[in-house]
Amino acid sequence: MHIQNGQIYLENVPVTLLAKTYGTPTYVYEESRIRDNFRRALNAFRKNYDNFRFFYAIKSNNNLAVASILRQEGAGIDAASVNEILLAQKLGLGGEDVMFSGNFLSDDDIRQGLESGVIFNLDDIALLPRVLKIGTPEIMSFRVNPGYGQSEVGDFVTNAGPNAKFGVHPDQVMDAYRQAKAAGIKRFGAHMMPGSCIRDPEYFRFITTLLMDIIGKVGKELDINFEFIDLGGGLGIPYKPGDDKLDIDQAAALVAGVFREKIAEYGLKPPRLMMEPARYFVGDAGYILGTVHAIKDSYSRIVGTDVSMNTLARPAMYGAYHHIYVNGREDEARKAVGLCGQVCENTDFWVRDRMLPEGIDLGDIVVVENAGAYGYAMSYQYNGRLRPAEVLVRGDQHWLIRERETIDDLVRNVTVPEHLI
Numbered sequence: 001m002h003i004q005n006g007q008i009y010l011e012n013v014p015v016t017l018l019a020k021t022y023g024t025p026t027y028v029y030e031e032s033r034i035r036d037n038f039r040r041a042l043n044a045f046r047k048n049y050d051n052f053r054f055f056y057a058i059k060s061n062n063n064l065a066v067a068s069i070l071r072q073e074g075a076g077i078d079a080a081s082v083n084e085i086l087l088a089q090k091l092g093l094g095g096e097d098v099m100f101s102g103n104f105l106s107d108d109d110i111r112q113g114l115e116s117g118v119i120f121n122l123d124d125i126a127l128l129p130r131v132l133k134i135g136t137p138e139i140m141s142f143r144v145n146p147g148y149g150q151s152e153v154g155d156f157v158t159n160a161g162p163n164a165k166f167g168v169h170p171d172q173v174m175d176a177y178r179q180a181k182a183a184g185i186k187r188f189g190a191h192m193m194p195g196s197c198i199r200d201p202e203y204f205r206f207i208t209t210l211l212m213d214i215i216g217k218v219g220k221e222l223d224i225n226f227e228f229i230d231l232g233g234g235l236g237i238p239y240k241p242g243d244d245k246l247d248i249d250q251a252a253a254l255v256a257g258v259f260r261e262k263i264a265e266y267g268l269k270p271p272r273l274m275m276e277p278a279r280y281f282v283g284d285a286g287y288i289l290g291t292v293h294a295i296k297d298s299y300s301r302i303v304g305t306d307v308s309m310n311t312l313a314r315p316a317m318y319g320a321y322h323h324i325y326v327n328g329r330e331d332e333a334r335k336a337v338g339l340c341g342q343v344c345e346n347t348d349f350w351v352r353d354r355m356l357p358e359g360i361d362l363g364d365i366v367v368v369e370n371a372g373a374y375g376y377a378m379s380y381q382y383n384g385r386l387r388p389a390e391v392l393v394r395g396d397q398h399w400l401i402r403e404r405e406t407i408d409d410l411v412r413n414v415t416v417p418e419h420l421i
Contacts, residue, residue: 001030001287001325001367008327008367012396015289015327019365022389022400024291025307027376029066029401031394033285034372038073041235041280044248048256051272055099057233058084060278060373061286065392065401067091070281078233078276082112094118099230099276101143101191103166110134121191121230125168125176132183139227141189142176143167146210166193170214177218189228189271190215197236197279199246204231205254212259216266228272231255235280239321239370246280279373286372288312288388292364293342301337303356305366308341308348310385312371313378315350327365329357339366343383376402381410 001010008015011030018028038054045052055076058067062084067077068091076097077088088098098118102109105127111134113120120137122128131137145167168176177188194207208231219226236246256273263270290307314320324339335358339351379387386405391398 001369003325003330006328006331008325008330008365010287011393013393013398015365015367018391018393018398019289019291021398022391023404024289024365025305025311025388026289026404027371027388027390028287028289028398029061029063029282029372029390029392030285030287031069031392034066034069034282035073037281037285038070038075041248041252041277042074044252045256045273045275048252049259049273051270053272053274055230055274055276056281057276057278058087060377061282061375062087062377063390063401064090065390065399066282066372075281078278079118082109082116085113085116085118088118089116096139099191099274103143105130107134119189121189122176123166123168125172125179128176128179128183136184139187139189140180140185141191141228141230142173142180144173144190144192144211144214145169146192146194146207146214173214174218174221177222177224181222181224188224188226189230190218190226191230191232193232194234196234197239198234199236199238199244201247201251201254204234204251205258207231208255209258209262212262212266216262216268219268220266225269226271228274229259230274230276233275233277233279235275235277237279237283237370239323241323248280281373283373284370286370286375288368288371288375290366290368292360292362292366295360295362300353301335302349303337303339303360304342305339306342307366307368308343308385309345309350310343310380310382311341311388312350312368312375313380314374316345316347317378322371323369324351324354324356325367325369326357326360327367329359329364332357332359334358343385381405384410386410 010028055078056070057078059080071091077093078099079085081102095117096119099121100113100118101121103123110131114135120140121143123143192211238245288307290305292305294304296302309316334355336353337356340349389404390402392401
């Protein structure tokens with residue numbers, strides 16, 4: 001995104017043109033930014049550890065056009081559900097290009113996961129007997145909860161540590177791999193989730209050390225040569241103006257350094273090092289375009305837009321911050337106002353006392369930043385408000401990559417019994 005003569009551009013396309021062409025609210029993604037983010041991170045890790053690969057956590061943004069960009073760059077897919085395995089297959093990826101990290105799986109989930117031939121990543125030791133009743137994975141790992149987690153976007157998304165629902169307790173990891181090896185499984189990896197949106201490079205060294213001490217002891221005692229060790233995601237982006245960016249080069253160097261040390265300490269055969277970010281690749285490449293439809297002066301001034309909590313759920317769910325720009329007014333003086341959407345819930349009053357241009361008026365285009373991850377993927381239908389369109393831009397080109405929903409989508413799977421008609 002850049003501003004030229006007061007007008008906001010996404011890549012080289014003015015937001016006024018995008019709003020006129022596709023309407024609002026609309027998600028817009030910058031292809032060049034996604035590629036730059038991926039290449040920056042990949043280069044940082046590979047220059048410190050050659051045998052490295054990224055998998056993309058498709059749950060963050062499951063538009064196949066967006067995922068295809070990352071597939072072209074060489075990413076595999078991290079799937080949190082069977083349907084995400086199917087999405088990977090639509091991208092032409094399967095087998096060991098896909099990591100299946102579901103949790104609290106049903107028997108049908110297990111069966112379909114096994115049939116797909118992907119890497120099976122078990123979230124709990126209790127799942128193993130159920131998996132083995134159905135089949136034997138060619139290659140599998142356990143998701144380890146290292147006992148500590150961190151998040152910069154709230155406790156709700158601290159995905160490791162004592163309060164997280166994910167992963168095998170450190171005291172159970174040895175027994176988990178022992179049982180798996182005794183059952184005849186021969187190929188192994190290991191996995192963890194370190195946390196969410198972390199911008200402190202030192203934290204990645206710390207959490208990698210915790211995992212490697214757990215896994216190193218397993219490999220040494222059980223004579224297991226791990227083929228891969230997946231450090232999960234957690235690479236953070238700044239959401240607020242003035243926040244520091246993650247120094248990805250420092251993070252990669254610290255991780256690779258402790259990784260090599262622990263491999264040597266425990267006498268492990270050097271495995272592939274993997275990570276599965278999402279936000280770092282697509283978060284700051286995505287924006288929401290909205291239109292100001294109403295302004296209310298009551299107990300305070302409230303600017304009403306068509307960007308509602310069903311369009312972007314994160315502020316209502318997590319109290320998440322997203323920076324907001326107003327096209328054509330960024331040079332104006334500021335005034336504290338609220339901003340809300342059109343949903344009949346007070347949690348849709350998702351910005352309070354934000355310093356926005358004081359001249360903001362009906363018809364203005366607002367641009368919501370850092371919406372590429374956990375934006376559209378978490379949108380929903382409520383109050384009859386439908387999901388927005390999605391658009392991809394590259395240079396001065398733009399493409400519709402998901403159509404805006406219509407009333408037909410709201411009733412598509414509904415059947416009214418004859419006696420009610």
